[in-house]
Amino acid sequence: MIRIAVDCMGGDHGPAVTLPACAAFLARHPDAQLALVGRPEALQPLPAGLVGERCSVVPATEVVAMDDPVEVALRRKRDSSMRVAIEQVRDGLADAAVSAGNTGALMAIARYVLKTLEGIDRPAIATQIPNVTGGATTMLDLGANVDCSAEHLLQFALMGSALVAATSGRARPSVGLLNIGEEVIKGNDVIKRAGQLLREAAARGDLNFHGNVEGNDIFKGTTDIVVCDGFVGNVALKTSEGLAAMVGTLLRQEFERSLYSRAVALLALPVLQRFKRRVDHRRYNGAALLGLRGLVFKSHGAADAFAFEQALARAYDAARVRLLERVRAGIAHAAPLLRASPAGEPAAS
Amino acid sequence: MIRIAVDCMGGDHGPAVTLPACAAFLARHPDAQLALVGRPEALQPLPAGLVGERCSVVPATEVVAMDDPVEVALRRKRDSSMRVAIEQVRDGLADAAVSAGNTGALMAIARYVLKTLEGIDRPAIATQIPNVTGGATTMLDLGANVDCSAEHLLQFALMGSALVAATSGRARPSVGLLNIGEEVIKGNDVIKRAGQLLREAAARGDLNFHGNVEGNDIFKGTTDIVVCDGFVGNVALKTSEGLAAMVGTLLRQEFERSLYSRAVALLALPVLQRFKRRVDHRRYNGAALLGLRGLVFKSHGAADAFAFEQALARAYDAARVRLLERVRAGIAHAAPLLRASPAGEPAAS
Numbered sequence: 001m002i003r004i005a006v007d008c009m010g011g012d013h014g015p016a017v018t019l020p021a022c023a024a025f026l027a028r029h030p031d032a033q034l035a036l037v038g039r040p041e042a043l044q045p046l047p048a049g050l051v052g053e054r055c056s057v058v059p060a061t062e063v064v065a066m067d068d069p070v071e072v073a074l075r076r077k078r079d080s081s082m083r084v085a086i087e088q089v090r091d092g093l094a095d096a097a098v099s100a101g102n103t104g105a106l107m108a109i110a111r112y113v114l115k116t117l118e119g120i121d122r123p124a125i126a127t128q129i130p131n132v133t134g135g136a137t138t139m140l141d142l143g144a145n146v147d148c149s150a151e152h153l154l155q156f157a158l159m160g161s162a163l164v165a166a167t168s169g170r171a172r173p174s175v176g177l178l179n180i181g182e183e184v185i186k187g188n189d190v191i192k193r194a195g196q197l198l199r200e201a202a203a204r205g206d207l208n209f210h211g212n213v214e215g216n217d218i219f220k221g222t223t224d225i226v227v228c229d230g231f232v233g234n235v236a237l238k239t240s241e242g243l244a245a246m247v248g249t250l251l252r253q254e255f256e257r258s259l260y261s262r263a264v265a266l267l268a269l270p271v272l273q274r275f276k277r278r279v280d281h282r283r284y285n286g287a288a289l290l291g292l293r294g295l296v297f298k299s300h301g302a303a304d305a306f307a308f309e310q311a312l313a314r315a316y317d318a319a320r321v322r323l324l325e326r327v328r329a330g331i332a333h334a335a336p337l338l339r340a341s342p343a344g345e346p347a348a349s
Numbered sequence: 350m351i352r353i354a355v356d357c358m359g360g361d362h363g364p365a366v367t368l369p370a371c372a373a374f375l376a377r378h379p380d381a382q383l384a385l386v387g388r389p390e391a392l393q394p395l396p397a398g399l400v401g402e403r404c405s406v407v408p409a410t411e412v413v414a415m416d417d418p419v420e421v422a423l424r425r426k427r428d429s430s431m432r433v434a435i436e437q438v439r440d441g442l443a444d445a446a447v448s449a450g451n452t453g454a455l456m457a458i459a460r461y462v463l464k465t466l467e468g469i470d471r472p473a474i475a476t477q478i479p480n481v482t483g484g485a486t487t488m489l490d491l492g493a494n495v496d497c498s499a500e501h502l503l504q505f506a507l508m509g510s511a512l513v514a515a516t517s518g519r520a521r522p523s524v525g526l527l528n529i530g531e532e533v534i535k536g537n538d539v540i541k542r543a544g545q546l547l548r549e550a551a552a553r554g555d556l557n558f559h560g561n562v563e564g565n566d567i568f569k570g571t572t573d574i575v576v577c578d579g580f581v582g583n584v585a586l587k588t589s590e591g592l593a594a595m596v597g598t599l600l601r602q603e604f605e606r607s608l609y610s611r612a613v614a615l616l617a618l619p620v621l622q623r624f625k626r627r628v629d630h631r632r633y634n635g636a637a638l639l640g641l642r643g644l645v646f647k648s649h650g651a652a653d654a655f656a657f658e659q660a661l662a663r664a665y666d667a668a669r670v671r672l673l674e675r676v677r678a679g680i681a682h683a684a685p686l687l688r689a690s691p692a693g694e695p696a697a698s
Contacts, residue, residue, distance in 0.1 A: 132595040143529055146537040180492055180583040188495040188580060215587030219595040228584075231537060234529040235581050236588045238564025243589050246481040246568040247596055247628065254624040261620045268617050271610045275603045279596065 001031055002095050002319045004312060005088035008038035009063040009081040011100025011301050011308070015042055018100065021308035023049030025316075028309075032316055035094050037085040039063065060084040064105045066301055073105030074112060082106060086113045089294040095319035096295035098286070098311050100303050106296070107144050107289060114294040119331040119338045122148075123291035124156045125230070125298065126163055128284040129240070131221030136284055138164050138173075139218060141230040142237055144289075148229035150193035153177070155331075155338070157198055159290040160225040161207045162330035166321045167314075168224070176213030176223035178232060186212060190229075197337070198227075206334040244279065286311030288318065295324055350380055351444050351668045353661060354437035357387035358412040358430040360449025360650050360657070364391055367449065370657035372398030374665075377658075381665055384443050386434040388412065409433035413454045415650055422454030423461060431455060435462045438643035444668035445644035447635070447660050449652050455645070456493050456638060463643040468680040468687045471497075472640035473505045474579070474647065475512055477633040478589070480570030485633055487513050487522075488567060490579040491586055493638075497578035499542035502526070504680075504687070506547055508639040509574040510556045511679035515670045516663075517573070525562030525572035527581060535561060539578075546686070547576075555683040593628065635660030637667065644673055 008018040015038065022034050027049055036043055036050065037058045046057075060081040064073040073080065082101045088094035090113050099106050103125070111123055126140035140156050141148070148156075157175045164173035177195055179187045184195060195212065202209035210223045215236060218226050228236070251272075255265035265272070285307040289296040295318050299311035331338065357367040364387065371383050376398055385392055385399065386407045395406075409430040413422040422429065431450045437443035439462050448455050452474070460472055475489035489505050490497070497505075506524045513522035526544055528536045533544060544561065551558035559572045564585060567575050577585070600621075604614035614621070634656040638645040644667050648660035680687065 132598050146529065146540075178584060180495065180580055180587075191495075191580075215584045215589070216591030216594065218588055219591035231529055231540075232581055232584050235527060235564045235577075235585050238529075239567055239585045239588055240564070240592050242565030242568035243592050244596075245565065247593075249481050250624055250627050254620050254627075257620070257623070264613070264617045264620055268613045271603050271606070271613055274606070275599055278599050278603075 001033060002316055003033040003035065003093070004315050004319070005035040005037055005058070005085040005094035005097040006312065007081045007085040007097065007099035007101055008036050008043055009060070009101075011299060011303060012066065013304075017303060017305050017308055019043065019047055019050060021305040021312060022055075023047045024305065025309045025312040026050065026054055029313070029316055035085070035088050037088070038081045058084060058088065064101050066102050068102060068105060070104045070108045073102065074108050080109075083109050083113065086110050086294070086296060089296065090114055096297060096315040098297045098299060098315045100299035100301050100308060100311070102301070103143060103298060106298055110289055110292055110294075110296045114292040114296070116291050117293055117328060117331060119335060120155050120159070120291040122152055122155070123289050124159060125287050126160055126290055127237070127287035129218055129237070130279060130281070130284060131219050133221040134278075135221055137218050137221055137226055138224060139226045139228070139233055139237070140290065141228065141233050142287065143230045143234040145230040147231075148190065150190050150197050151338070153190070153194035153227055153229065154197045154201060154334075155291065157201070157207055157209070157225065157227045158330045158334050159327055160227060162327040163288055163290060163323060164224050166323045166326040167317055170224060172208040173224035174208050174210040175225045175227060176210045176217060178226050178228035178236075179212040179214065181214065182212045184212070201334055201337055204334070204337060206330070206337065241281075244281070282307035283310060286314035288314070288323075290327060293324075295319055350382055351665055352382040352384060352442070353664050353668070354384040354386055354407070354434040354443035354446040355661065356430045356434040356446065356448035356450055357385050357392055358409075358450075360648060360652060361415065362653075366652065366654050366657055368392065368396050368399060370654040370661060371404075372396045373654065374658045374661040375399065375403055378662070378665055384434070384437050386437070387430045407433060407437065413450050415451050417451060417454060419453045419457045422451065423457050429458075432458050432462065435459050435643070435645060438645065439463055445646060445664040447646045447648060447664045449648035449650050449657060449660070451650070452492060452647060455647055459638055459641055459643075459645045463641040463645070465640050466642055466677060466680060468684060469504050469508070469640040471501055471504070472638050473508060474636050475509055475639055476586070476636035478567055478586070479628060479630065479633060480568050482570040483627075484570055486567050486570055486575055487573060488575045488577070488582055488586070489639065490577065490582050491636065492579045492583040494579040496580075497539065499539050499546050500687070502539070502543035502576055502578065503546045503550060503683075504640065506550070506556055506558070506574065506576045507679045507683050508676055509576060511676040512637055512639060512672060513573050515672045515675040516666055519573060521557040522573035523557050523559040524574045524576060525559045525566060527575050527577035527585075528561035528563065530563065531561045533561070550683055550686055553683070553686060555679070555686065593630070631656035632659060635663035637663070637672075639676060642673075644668055
C-alpha cells in the first residue's frame with residue numbers, strides 16, 4: 001500500500017483539477033491511498049471515486065497563493081494545504097507529497113519541514129523532457145538554485161542518476177554536463193571544475209559520466225540525464241516551452257489559412273494528433289524535488305486533470321521503487337568525494 | 350557603394366557555398382562590391398556573376414579550420430582568409446567582413462585586429478530569432494562571453510539597442526533582461542544588479558528597458574531585444590535548435606507512417622511548406638559581432654548558399670545604415686553610467 005498526500009488546493013485551478021485527477025489516479029492504482037489535503041468545505045462534494053477507505057480528507061485551513069512570496073508561505077501560512085501535505089510525509093503518514101502550487105514556496109517549505117539529506121547542500125528540481133528517441137531526458141536543476149558551485153552540480157548528478165536508475169530500470173544511466181561545447185576546455189570556471197569532479201566520480205564508479213553536452217542534446221537524448229544550474233535549466237525549459245507554443249500556433253494558423261488548408265487539416269487530423277501526443281508535455285508532468293528527507297513532487301501550476309494525474313503517478317512510482325533509499329545510497333557511495341569538496345555556499349558570480 | 354570582404358574559405362562547405370551566395374547577393378544588390386578573400390586557386394573558376402568590376406579576389410594563403418584552437422588561428426595562421434577579410438575592414442578597404450568560420454577564432458581575430466570600442470569591455474554576438482509575431486527577437490550575447498558582470502550586460506543592451514534601432518527603424522526598441530521570473534527580486538546577484546543598471550540607463554534615456562523576461566518571451570516577441578550572458582544565450586539557442594530539429598523529425602515520421610498519412614502529406618505539402626518558411630532559421634542567418642571598431646558578421650558554419658547570402662545582406666544593411674556610428678553614439682550617450690561602473694573583468698563565478 002502506497003499513500004500519497006495531495007495538496008488539493010494548489011495550482012491555477014485547485015480542487016476543480018486535483019480532485020478529478022485523484023479519482024482517476026485511484027481507479028488506476030488499486031494499491032494506492034490518498035490523503036486529500038485542503039479546506040474541507042472546498043473539497044465538497046467529493047467525486048464518487050474519492051469516497052471510500054482508500055481516501056481521507058486531511059484538513060488545512062490556509063492556501064498558499066500562486067503569487068505569495070516565499071516568506072509569507074513559510075512563516076505566515078503555517079496551516080497551508082501545501083505544508084500539511086509535506087508534514088504528512090515527515091510524520092510517516094504518507095510516502096510522498098504532490099503539489100501544483102508555487103514552486104518557490106513548495107521548495108522552501110519542503111526544505112524547512114523535511115530537511116536536506118546528509119551530503120546534500122541544496123535540493124534540486126528534476127523533470128523529464130521528451131526527446132526524439134521516444135524516451136525522455138531527465139534534467140536538473142530547473143530553478144531551485146540560481147547560483148551553483150561545481151560541488152552542487154556533482155550532487156545534482158548523483159541524485160539524478162539515482163532517480164533515473166530507480167524509475168527507468170537502467171542500472172547506469174548516463175550523465176551529461178550542460179555546456180557550450182563538447183570539449184573539456186569549454187565553459188566558465190564552475191563548469192570546468194564540475195566536469196573535473198564528475199570525471200573523478202565516474203572513475204570511482206559513483207556515476208556514468210558521458211561528458212559535456214550542448215542544448216540540442218537534451219532533445220537528441222544523447223544522455224539520460226542533463227545537469228545544469230537552476231538559472232540555465234529554467235531558461236532552457238522556458239525557451240523550449242516558448243518555441244513549442246510558437247510551433248503550435250504557426251501550424252494552426254497555416255492549417256486555418258484557407259478553405260483548402262482547412263480541408264487538408266481535417267484529413268491530416270489523425271496524423272497531427274499522433275504528432276501532438278508524441279510532444280505532449282503533460283505526459284511528463286511531475287518534477288521531483290530531490291535531496292530532501294522525503295519525497296515531494298511538483299506539478300505544473302497550469303496542469304489539467306490528465307497532467308496532474310501523471311504527477312501523482314510519478315510520485316507513486318518513486319515511492320514504490322523506494323527512490324529515497326536509492327538517492328541516499330548514491331550519495332553514500334560518493335561520500336568520500338563529497339566530503340573532500342568544500343560544501344556550503346557557492347562562489348560569488 | 351558598399352564593399353563587403355568575404356571569407357570565402359570559411360564554414361563547413363567553403364567556396365562551394367560562399368561563391369554562389371556571393372553571386373546571388375551581387376545580382377540583388379547593384380551598389381555592392383565584394384572582396385573575395387581566399388586561396389586564389391580554390392576560388393577558381395569564379396562563377397560568371399563574380400567576374401567584373403564589382404568583384405575582386407584578395408589572396409590569403411591560409412585557412413582557419415572549423416576545429417582549429419583559437420591560439421592556432423590567431424598566432425600561427427597570420428595570413429588566413431578570415432584574418433585578411435577582417436584586415437580589409439581595419440584598413441578601410443571594406444565596410445564589413447563576413448565569415449562562416451569557427452566562431453571562437455573569428456571573435457578572437459576580430460578583437461585583435463579591430464580592437465573594441467571605447468566604453469566596451471567585451472564584444473558580443475547578436476542574432477535574430479524568429480518570433481510568433483512574424484518578426485524577430487534580437488538576442489545577445491550568444492557565446493562570446495561565458496562569465497558576464499552586470500556592466501557587461503548593460504553594454505550588451507546598449508549595443509543591441511543600437512543594432513535594432515539602426516536596422517529595424519524602431520527609434521526606441523525595447524530591451525528585456527533574460528531571467529527566471531519577471532519580478533525584480535528574481536535571479537542571481539549579477540542579474541539583479543544588471544536589472545538595476547538597466548533601470549538607471551532607462552531613467553537617463555539611454556535605452557528603453559522593459560524589465561525581466563523569461564525564456565518563452567524570446568519566441569513571444571515580448572521585447573525587441575533579449576540580453577543575457579553568453580553561456581545562457583548559447584544554451585537557449587542550441588536548445589531551441591534541438592527542439593526545432595525534433596519537431597521536424599517527428600512531423601516527418603508521422604506523415605510517413607502509413608499510406609494514408611503519405612497521401613495526406615502530399616495534399617498538405619503547400620501548407621507544410623508555408624509553415625516551414627515561417628520557421629526557416631536560414632532567413633535570419635548572420636550574427637553581428639558588436640563592440641568592435643569595424644563591422645563583422647558571422648554566418649552559421651553549416652549555412653547553405655541561401656543562408657550565406659542572408660548573412661551578406663545583413664552585413665550590407667548594417668554598413669548602409671552606418672551601424673558602427675550608431676553603436677558609438679549609443680555608447681557615448683551612456684558614457685557617464687559606463688564610467689561610473691567598474692569595468693574590466695567580471696566577478697569570479
